Amino acid sequence: MAETNATILIPDISGFTEFMTTTELSHSSRAIHMLIDAMLNAIGEEYEVSEIEGDAVLLIKKGPAPSKKEILGICLKIFNAFHSQRMWMQQYTICPCGACKAIINLTLKFIVHYGPLVELKVGRFVKQSGMEMIVAHRLLKNSIDSHEYLLMSEKLLKQVNDSTETADMVWGNAFEEYASIGKVGYHFALLNEARKNVPAPQAPQSYYRKDSTPYLQTTIAANFLDVYMVIMNIPGRAEWMPGLQKVEQDMPDICIGSLHHCLFENHQSTISPLLMISSDEEINYAESCRIEEMNISLVYEFVFKKVDEKSCHFSVRFMNAAELPIPEETRGILLENMQRMAEKLKLFCEK
Known part of the structure; x- marks a missing residue:
């Protein structure tokens, strides 16, 4: 089993479980597929896609941790792609079902962590595992009172340099206590303002000339x-x-x-x-x-x-x-x- 240090990045769709269980399955599945596809296109080759976990994408970047500026850049790139696609689907859909209406409620958060991972080869698949992978997933359950934020663990931040490019974001400090793991500290920034800056898709051309033709x-x-x-x-x-x-x-x-x-x-x-x-x-x-x-x-x-x-x-x-x-x-x-x-x-x- 090969061991390597890596940055773990998890963009996670908030509201996914309720969305999938209270709306039409075929339409909700298609909507999530389109949103994840938009996120993957934004990622490009910067990170390795390790796994798609229904409502989240597990991304891995082996080697030294990227800078805080680089992490913020890739997260905002994914964030903009997600919300641009979501807004496009809202504007262009012609389906009135519960799933297509509920797309407006979906949000996105990010967990970023760093540490050694073990690669396990199962058949033709390679899966990363280890304690740091467990920690990254546990951090998805936290006490942040928001559905859209960027969370960076203290273990990651010890590997990166701060930068002035992230100074305009308001960062908070917190920690969580997890069974069998202990205390895990992190810094986080809410993405409320970032959402306001997401480029809006082009509005559909839906105008047509009407007349008095009877129905x-x-x-x-x-x-x-x-x-x-x-x-x-x-x-x-x-x-x-x-x-x-x-x-x-x-x-x-x-x-x-x-x-x-x-x-x-x-x-x-x-x-x-x-x-x-x-x-x-x-x-x-x-x-x-x-x-x-x-x-x-x-x-x-x-x-x-x-x-x-x-x-x-x-x-x-x-x-x-x-x-x-x-x-x-x-x-x-x-x-x-x-x-x-x-x-x-x-x-x-x-x-």
Whole structure:
């Protein structure tokens, strides 16, 4: 077993357990995957990714400890990537489920420690272990009254030089008493101000021109959220939408701006979500639709209004998004297709 000194860095997502146990599992898992992926991209090759532990990333840097300035720099880089991705997901999601709404509650903290580690090779995997690894993980449970902070153990700080670049952060001193370990001292700084400085992602381009085109309306014997989720699942529309054979898309997620290429029996259309506004009683959703064969650009608006837990009012309309008017023959075809779509949606949801 090889032993080496190393810096242990653990970015840990706070609120993860509650998030995963009180929200939709598939959506919460996907959200955490996207956030961790953003963090890993920010890390680059500065640290070795030893393990991904569900809500945390275990990072190792062998050799002498980096400076306090370098530690602060990598932590803020990860912090900014995490919150930029979180804000992007909030702004661009079209899903009203509990998981996608609860992304706003996720926060990030950092534990940094230093000491000798033992490398264990298990099959083709290499795992670091030892007392200092245990200490680093125990430090995740501490008495700091915040969910976002940077904690550096005293053992780490004995190896690094202080720097003026970290002087503008307010540092506190504390210690924890752990069974079988004893007293562990540390310094910490809250990241409240750092969060205010996270670069905001570019806002989605969701504007479109509206007109007085009437809605086609019907009542569906299904929960309004369930009906919306059927419409929102653009790849799944091939299961019920008349004439739709398959859907191909440029990315796995469905969000504002994502492109979905729909192959129908006699034409192709490219659909892209524009906006979603939700409340406890109603959801408004809009998407663009480009049909090259007909040389038309449309915006479809959908409204889902709750009647009770088992029924809702469904409304849909299309509007011309181009400068040239839609020919009457083409408009007639589009109206007929929309009527058939509403009928099939009603049958599918009520089953």
